[in-house]
Amino acid sequence: MAFTDGLSPRVSIIIPCYNYGRFLPETLDSVRQQSFGDWECLVVDDGSEDDTAGIVKRMNAIDGRILYIRQANQGQPTARNTGLGKASGHYIQFLDADDLLAPGKLGIQVGYLDSHPETGIVYGKARYFESGARDRLFLDRWGDRMTEWMPMISGQGKAVLGALAEKNIMELGCALWRKEKVGNFDPSLQGVEDYALCFQAAAAGLSFHYLDEPGTEIFMRHHPGSFSKNRMTMYKRELDLRRRMREVFRQMGDRELAALNEEKYALRLRRLQDMIIDRAIRQGSRGPGKKELTWMARHSSIVRRSSPTRRTSRPPRRSARRR
Numbered sequence: 001m002a003f004t005d006g007l008s009p010r011v012s013i014i015i016p017c018y019n020y021g022r023f024l025p026e027t028l029d030s031v032r033q034q035s036f037g038d039w040e041c042l043v044v045d046d047g048s049e050d051d052t053a054g055i056v057k058r059m060n061a062i063d064g065r066i067l068y069i070r071q072a073n074q075g076q077p078t079a080r081n082t083g084l085g086k087a088s089g090h091y092i093q094f095l096d097a098d099d100l101l102a103p104g105k106l107g108i109q110v111g112y113l114d115s116h117p118e119t120g121i122v123y124g125k126a127r128y129f130e131s132g133a134r135d136r137l138f139l140d141r142w143g144d145r146m147t148e149w150m151p152m153i154s155g156q157g158k159a160v161l162g163a164l165a166e167k168n169i170m171e172l173g174c175a176l177w178r179k180e181k182v183g184n185f186d187p188s189l190q191g192v193e194d195y196a197l198c199f200q201a202a203a204a205g206l207s208f209h210y211l212d213e214p215g216t217e218i219f220m221r222h223h224p225g226s227f228s229k230n231r232m233t234m235y236k237r238e239l240d241l242r243r244r245m246r247e248v249f250r251q252m253g254d255r256e257l258a259a260l261n262e263e264k265y266a267l268r269l270r271r272l273q274d275m276i277i278d279r280a281i282r283q284g285s286r287g288p289g290k291k292e293l294t295w296m297a298r299h300s301s302i303v304r305r306s307s308p309t310r311r312t313s314r315p316p317r318r319s320a321r322r323r
Contacts, residue, residue: 156208
């Protein structure tokens with residue numbers, strides 16, 4: 001299918017892939033089944049040791065819009081940055097190598113951005129599934145599977161920043177971005193690099209729009225075996241991100257957002273400390289190791305230093321009991 005201007009596609013789909021070749025055929029089929037055909041799909045092979053290269057090259061022989069890029073293994077954020085550097089589309093769709101797009105995802109969201117030049121990001125719903133159970137969808141991979149977790153917020157400035165101070169507001173693949181509005185991913189924040197990108201965009205004043213349209217969903221594959229390990233890593237990186245958010249809110253002079261961020265930082269730290277202790281107990285040790293204890297103490301001191309000073313009062317004296 002030819003590109004509309006003969007030079008570049010409207011949409012560049014960027015798929016980082018590390019040893020997920022077994023999922024790629026289904027993922028790429030969901031791309032090829034889009035009702036909107038003016039796209040290129042860049043599969044960035046992040047140093048895979050499986051047959052990712054062969055799979056993509058065979059798909060390219062069927063559909064020349066599917067392109068292969070290889071780099072040494074550097075992680076998902078860098079792979080996405082590599083894809084951004086090679087992308088020629090006007091809009092950007094990020095997609096993980098094991099996830100799927102609903103057939104109307106690109107067409108409906110491209111139509112919205114075309115008709116709303118003031119909007120930088122349009123996004124829709126995420127639905128989750130486990131391999132072998134594609135038809136059994138759930139709404140949240142981390143908490144209550146039957147409860148929608150996304151706040152579905154639209155706007156810009158403090159409204160969006162406030163929602164992001166609470167938590168991330170979307171899965172990365174939910175969104176279609178204007179290419180010129182996409183920043184770079186930070187490799188040091190791997191695990192929450194999508195959260196960081198959304199915060200960076202909101203802090204720059206970008207306008208977000210939640211579009212609740214059937215056929216625009218992203219279907220995300222959930223891997224239960226890696227649930228606990230991934231969650232602990234994400235919590236650690238989230239604390240790193242929230243320290244950066246602290247500085248942004250300080251520069252803005254917004255005490256309300258700063259206080260909300262500190263509250264969420266402390267809650268996340270306590271939850272992570274509990275997880276570290278629970279893991280140590282399950283592994284048969286008396287407590288966390290020296291490295292984890294040092295990490296916990298360092299982050300606890302950050303919370304104490306950043307918390308507002310409170311006036312403490314003496315506890316009331318207890319009346320003496322008569323014997």
